[in-house]
Amino acid sequence: MNTSTRERGNRRVALLFLAPNFLGFCLFALVPLVLSLAGSFTTWSLRPSVPLQFIGLTNYIQLFQDKNFYFYLYNTGYLMLAMPVSIAGALTLAVLLNQQFQFKRARYQPRLALTAAVIAALGAAGLWLTGSPSLAYLTAALGLVSALGFLFGSVSYRTFFYLPHFTAGAATIILWSQLYNPNFGLINQVLGRFMEQPPGWLTSTKSLLGFLPLPAHFNNGGFGLGAREAIMIMGIWGAIGGNTMLLYLAGLSNIPPDLYEAADIDGASPWQRFWHITFPQLAPTTFFVCIMGVIGGLQGGFEQARLMTEGGPAGTTTTVSYYIYTQGFERLDLGYGSAVAWVLFVLILALTLANWKYGSRRMAD
Amino acid sequence: MLIWQELKTFLRHLLMIAVAILMIVPFLWMIGTSFKPHSEVERESLLPEQPQPQNYSIVLRRAPDPYTGKLLDLNFPKWYFNSLFIAAWVTALQVLTSCMAAYAFARIEWKGRDKVFFLYLSTMMIPGLVLMLPNYQIMVALGLVNTYIGLILPAAFSAFGTFLMRQFMLGIPKSYDEAAEMDGANHLQIFLDVILPLARPGMITLTIFTFLGNFQSFFWPLVMIKDDYLRTLPIGLLSFTGQYGPQTELIMAATVMNIVPLIILFIAMQKQLVAGIQLGGVKG
Numbered sequence: 001m002n003t004s005t006r007e008r009g010n011r012r013v014a015l016l017f018l019a020p021n022f023l024g025f026c027l028f029a030l031v032p033l034v035l036s037l038a039g040s041f042t043t044w045s046l047r048p049s050v051p052l053q054f055i056g057l058t059n060y061i062q063l064f065q066d067k068n069f070y071f072y073l074y075n076t077g078y079l080m081l082a083m084p085v086s087i088a089g090a091l092t093l094a095v096l097l098n099q100q101f102q103f104k105r106a107r108y109q110p111r112l113a114l115t116a117a118v119i120a121a122l123g124a125a126g127l128w129l130t131g132s133p134s135l136a137y138l139t140a141a142l143g144l145v146s147a148l149g150f151l152f153g154s155v156s157y158r159t160f161f162y163l164p165h166f167t168a169g170a171a172t173i174i175l176w177s178q179l180y181n182p183n184f185g186l187i188n189q190v191l192g193r194f195m196e197q198p199p200g201w202l203t204s205t206k207s208l209l210g211f212l213p214l215p216a217h218f219n220n221g222g223f224g225l226g227a228r229e230a231i232m233i234m235g236i237w238g239a240i241g242g243n244t245m246l247l248y249l250a251g252l253s254n255i256p257p258d259l260y261e262a263a264d265i266d267g268a269s270p271w272q273r274f275w276h277i278t279f280p281q282l283a284p285t286t287f288f289v290c291i292m293g294v295i296g297g298l299q300g301g302f303e304q305a306r307l308m309t310e311g312g313p314a315g316t317t318t319t320v321s322y323y324i325y326t327q328g329f330e331r332l333d334l335g336y337g338s339a340v341a342w343v344l345f346v347l348i349l350a351l352t353l354a355n356w357k358y359g360s361r362r363m364a365d
Numbered sequence: 366m367l368i369w370q371e372l373k374t375f376l377r378h379l380l381m382i383a384v385a386i387l388m389i390v391p392f393l394w395m396i397g398t399s400f401k402p403h404s405e406v407e408r409e410s411l412l413p414e415q416p417q418p419q420n421y422s423i424v425l426r427r428a429p430d431p432y433t434g435k436l437l438d439l440n441f442p443k444w445y446f447n448s449l450f451i452a453a454w455v456t457a458l459q460v461l462t463s464c465m466a467a468y469a470f471a472r473i474e475w476k477g478r479d480k481v482f483f484l485y486l487s488t489m490m491i492p493g494l495v496l497m498l499p500n501y502q503i504m505v506a507l508g509l510v511n512t513y514i515g516l517i518l519p520a521a522f523s524a525f526g527t528f529l530m531r532q533f534m535l536g537i538p539k540s541y542d543e544a545a546e547m548d549g550a551n552h553l554q555i556f557l558d559v560i561l562p563l564a565r566p567g568m569i570t571l572t573i574f575t576f577l578g579n580f581q582s583f584f585w586p587l588v589m590i591k592d593d594y595l596r597t598l599p600i601g602l603l604s605f606t607g608q609y610g611p612q613t614e615l616i617m618a619a620t621v622m623n624i625v626p627l628i629i630l631f632i633a634m635q636k637q638l639v640a641g642i643q644l645g646g647v648k649g
Contacts, residue, residue: 011475013552018481021466024522029488032499039499046505096381103374104367112375134397134411141393146382159635160385163392166631169581170599171623174606175395178613184407186394241388243642250643299492303583307603321494328498329588341495348492 036338044335046328059339068315069323069340071218075228076319078209080297082232086239087289093161093241094248095278101153113150117143158249161241168238170307176234177202177308199225202309205316219314227317231304244289251285252278287359291352298348320344392624399617403431406613420618430615438608441619443594444601451513451586451597452579455520459575460568463526467564468556470527471534472542482531485524493584501588511591520579526571533567534560570641573634577627598623 015022040060043053063069103109120143127136148156164172179185180201191198200206205221207228214220259277268276301319305311311318311326318326320340328337394411399420401413422428426436469475470482500519501510509515537560545555561568583599590596596604602619609615631638 010473011477014469014473014475014478017465017469017473017552017556021462021522021527024462024518025485025488025524027503028500028519028522029491029496029524032496032503033488033491035499035502036495044502046502093384096377096384099377100374101377101381103371105371108371112378133414137393137397137412141389142382142386145385145389146378149378149382149385154381157381157385158639159632160388162635162639163628163631164388166577167624167627169623170583170602171581171620172391174602174616175391175620175624177606178398178617179391179394181613184613186390186411189409237388237391246639246642295490295492299494306583306587307606324494324498325584328501334498334502337498338495341492341498345492345495349490352490 037342039335040338040342042335044333044338046332046334055335059336060343062336063339063343067215067217069320071215071315072318072320072323074214074218075316076298076301076321078207078228079232079235079301079319080294082235082239083290083293083297085232086236087244087286087293089236089240090242090244090289091248091282091286094245094252095274097154097158097161097245097249098252099154101149109150109153113147116146116150119143120146158241158246161245163241164238165242168242170303172238173234173303173307176230180230199229201225201230202227203313205314207316219316221314221316227309227313231301231308231317234304247285247289248282251282255281287355290359291355294351294355295348298344298351392628395617395624396621398614399621401614403612403614417614420614421622424615424618424622432612437615439601439605440593440596441601441605441622444596444598445622447595448580448598451516452576454513454517455579456572456575458517458521459523459526460571462522463530463571464561464564464568465556466527467530467534468552468560471531472537472555472560473552485527489524489528497584497588504589510589511595513595515589516586516595516597519585520582523575526575529571530564530567533564537563566637566640569634569637573630573638574641577630580627 041054041056043050043055045052103112120139124136124140124143127133127139145160179187182188182198182200182203185201187201188198204224204226205219206224206226207221208223208225210220210223210226212220255278259281260273263273263277299321301317302321302325305317305319305322306325309317311322321344324337324340324344327333327340397411397413398406400416400418401408401420402415402417405413405415419428423430423437424441426439426441429435430437466485470478470485504510504515504519507515509518541559541563542555545559550558581599582597586597586600587603590600593604602616602623605619606616
């Protein structure tokens with residue numbers, strides 16, 4: 001067999017292996033991509049009464065004149081401000097988890113675990129009997145977490161931190177919408193002990209940027225904690241111990257130890273060690289996480305809006321993705337929805353490219 | 366000096382315990398509330414005075430709703446089955462098609478391979494939102510709206526899965542295939558008997574992510590399902606909150622039944638998962 005027939009044979013086999021995936025890929029990625037671009041220049045609608053007509057740039061012109069689109073874009077951008085917080089939090093947790101959790105005297109570990117478990121069990125039993133089941137419950141949880149922590153160290157903490165991310169979905173969103181309930185939600189029950197008027201959360205249009213002179217149709221409710229902050233806090237809870245933290249942990253374990261040894265010889269403080277060794281060494285991870293965060297964040301907010309707030313109050317939690325959904329599946333206007341989706345796509349591409357350029361230059365330094 | 370170091374380790378533990386408690390408090394509240402009788406929901410407590418485990422039987426339609434005296438108007442067990450069924454099919458198909466495509470990209474040399482692969486990679490950048498509207502129209506055209514197949518098929522192919530499996534397969538030494546080829550094995554045999562067993566860690570990671578992602582998937586079922594009997598768990602929870610909104614204890618019982626299996630799955634598989642995430646970079 002000469003090489004060229006072998007090559008051709010290989011190609012045939014390869015295409016056979018590729019065929020099922022490639023067919024699906026064409027049908028559910030390439031074809032829809034073309035359809036949605038083409039459709040955005042038409043009156044494409046799910047209503048049978050609307051005839052399909054080519055209308056040129058009408059959808060796009062309408063979009064750029066749509067005051068609400070800028071409002072929803074602002075909401076999306078504002079919600080993305082949770083991203084730097086969760087990235088910084090994930091990095092902090094990763095650095096903390098990367099420390100030494102083993103005691104020098106190994107026998108301390110099972111002993112401490114046992115002590116924690118026994119104290120917690122006794123405490124929980126006592127509290128239960130004296131009529132405070134809630135405190136007993138908390139004490140028991142505390143005992144379990146500390147016993148596992150003393151026994152297994154960072155692996156066990158990592159598991160607890162990752163749980164919110166792993167379970168994230170409709171169920172946790174519904175759980176949080178109950179936590180924020182002004183009457184019986186845990187959050188305002190706790191805050192109510194410290195403040196006269198706890199935040200209105202999901203029913204409030206306030207925001208931390210509420211002091212800015214925003215246009216009237218942004219339905220600015222003033223400075224405070226509102227529905228957007230509620231969604232951001234939930235997002236931070238879900239993301240802080242998630243994949244970002246795991247990636248940082250992997251990054252930390254790849255930093256050559258001699259860098260730190262050299263810093264020790266020079267007498268560097270822990271703060272200096274972090275800013276001059278750890279942070280620069282983790283730059284590729286930070287870069288990757290930021291890019292993925294921007295791509296995901298611009299498309300985000302749909303589930304929260306659909307499950308928690310219906311986009312309200314007064315549109316303050318409507319993001320671009322929820323807008324596309326309402327245009328497509330509530331107003332049944334697929335043409336306009338596609339135009340919004342494509343503008344978002346171009347925005348994502350532009351930001352990713354900018355990020356890439358800026359990021360690679362920074363990393364080359 | 367030694368005591369000082371041990372004390373520092375101890376304080377580190379305390380800090381991490383505090384953070385861990387903060388992370389799981391919502392789950393503790395969820396479990397506690399799911400056992401409350403309706404009259405106790407507004408009380409400031411994590412656990413009820415009179416626990417009412419029947420909340421679970423009510424959600425599962427084994428006991429009548431105390432307010433109406435009738436079974437709930439919702440088919441929670443069926444939704445559970447639907448979610449598991451759809452996620453299982455999607456996972457099986459996606460892992461299969463991804464592994465096959467990855468084999469073509471990683472283990473066979475052919476002309477144009479890198480170009481086709483680049484095409485795959487670039488589609489990973491397209492926001493799902495752009496594809497959703499036309500995909501729905503395609504489903505309408507194929508008559509697959511409101512069917513199991515319509516829920517399963519579009520999710521059965523994944524550029525991300527292909528990418529992840531390719532990364533795993535590239536790490537397998539070429540000499541394995543060559544040895545098998547010497548023994549007269551063809552590509553199908555090499556794929557099944559040599560590469561797949563060696564790529565198992567990757568397959569496990571992809572399986573968990575795909576299963577989890579589809580078990581929790583919200584958008585696509587939301588637009589595709591019209592009938593109650595086809596609802597998946599996330600959509601079911603949404604209609605649950607719509608219909609029984611004030612009955613928080615029941616909603617929490619339903620939520621517990623959604624979340625707790627995931628917690629168990631995670632604890633069982635966490636070693637493979639963490640390795641997979643750190644290797645593959647992202648969650649699918």
